[in-house]
Amino acid sequence: MNLYDIVFYFFALITAGSAAVVVFSKNIIYSAFSLLFTFFGVAGLYILLNADFLAITQLLVYVGGILVLLLFGVMLTTNTINIHSKSGSLHIVPSVIIISLIAGSLAGIMMTANWFSNTAPAEGAVQSTSKEIGTALITTHVLPFEIASVILLVAVVGAAMMARRDKNNQQ
Amino acid sequence: MTITLTHFLLVSVILFSLGLFAVITKRNAIMVLMGIELILNSANINFLAFSRYGGMNIEGQMAAIFVIILAAAEAAVALAIVLNIYKRFTTVNVDEISILKD
Numbered sequence: 001m002n003l004y005d006i007v008f009y010f011f012a013l014i015t016a017g018s019a020a021v022v023v024f025s026k027n028i029i030y031s032a033f034s035l036l037f038t039f040f041g042v043a044g045l046y047i048l049l050n051a052d053f054l055a056i057t058q059l060l061v062y063v064g065g066i067l068v069l070l071l072f073g074v075m076l077t078t079n080t081i082n083i084h085s086k087s088g089s090l091h092i093v094p095s096v097i098i099i100s101l102i103a104g105s106l107a108g109i110m111m112t113a114n115w116f117s118n119t120a121p122a123e124g125a126v127q128s129t130s131k132e133i134g135t136a137l138i139t140t141h142v143l144p145f146e147i148a149s150v151i152l153l154v155a156v157v158g159a160a161m162m163a164r165r166d167k168n169n170q171q
Numbered sequence: 172m173t174i175t176l177t178h179f180l181l182v183s184v185i186l187f188s189l190g191l192f193a194v195i196t197k198r199n200a201i202m203v204l205m206g207i208e209l210i211l212n213s214a215n216i217n218f219l220a221f222s223r224y225g226g227m228n229i230e231g232q233m234a235a236i237f238v239i240i241l242a243a244a245e246a247a248v249a250l251a252i253v254l255n256i257y258k259r260f261t262t263v264n265v266d267e268i269s270i271l272k273d
Contacts, residue, residue: 008174012182019189019209028199035205038186042212045182048174049219051232054239058215061239066208066246073201073250077257088198090266095195103188110180116225132229133236141233148240155244159251 008048015041028078032071039063053130179220186213200253200263204246211242 018037025031039062046055137145186209193206215235222231257263 002173005174008178012178015182016185016189019186022205022209023189023193028202031202031205035208038209039212042186042216045179045216046219049179049216049223051219051222051235054215054219054232054235057236057239061243062208062212065243069246069250070201070204070208073204073253076254077201077263078199088264089196090198092196095192099188099192099195102191103184106184106187107181110184111177115176129229129232133232136229136233144233144237148237152240152244155248159247162248162251163254165255 004048007044011041011044011048013041014038015045028074032067032074035070036063036067039067050129052128053133176220176224179216183213183216183220186210186216198264198266200256200265203265204249204253207249208242208246211238214238 015038018034018041021034022031022038025034039058043055043058046052046058190206190209190213193209194203197203197206215238218231218235218238222228222235225231253263256268260268262268
């Protein structure tokens with residue numbers, strides 16, 4: 001067992017454990033905060049997969065943006081002073097059966113499939129991927145890059161308009 | 172025993188199942204959104220694992236970048252919709268918002 005394996009199991013344990021806390025916790029605030037550790041563990045897995053730029057992006061966008069947005073949503077839509085912010089569940093038993101079927105079949109497929117290369121390709125010194133990603137974004141992937149920028153602009157402006165619509169109508 | 176492609180895929184299967192469980196069973200709309208984020212993260216792990224072990228070096232990472240971009244846009248729009256639902260119904264429990272059924 002070398003260092004890579006130990007670090008992988010560490011991050012995998014963080015990811016799976018805190019994702020379980022996200023799903024099974026009764027308090028929605030606890031869920032939101034353990035989602036932070038899930039994102040952190042996934043970023044660690046990205047680093048193990050030689051994707052350093054993606055890992056930093058994951059931390060910036062998910063932890064810095066999406067998680068804060070979700071926490072704002074929790075704060076604005078639950079009465080945190082009067083009522084305990086419980087998040088109830090619906091039809092547990094059938095969904096447990098269906099999810100365990102799906103998870104079992106997926107895991108079976110993943111483990112039995114004859115992947116083209118199951119072991120990591122031999123490589124020398126690991127290099128940073130930022131340069132390659134930057135080059136690809138302005139050469140081969142320039143069209144999806146521009147479309148994504150337009151989508152982000154439209155989504156953010158639309159979200160701001162939707163969230164403030166009632167106030168504007170009253171004025 | 173060393174880490175193979177299958178280990179990463181199994182972590183992603185666990186994340187996907189937990190996310191799907193949250194999407195199906197949770198009553199609070201914000202918890203449903205959290206489940207969607209878990210599912211997107213598991214898809215990203217798959218992209219990066221196949222990008223590393225499959226030898227297509229940068230392509231998988233590009234796909235993962237666009238997934239992250241769209242996840243940010245999706246979270247912003249979904250939160251705006253949830254805030255509007257809260258203004259209208261004073262609840263965000265997805266099973267109580269059923270006036271379209273009546």
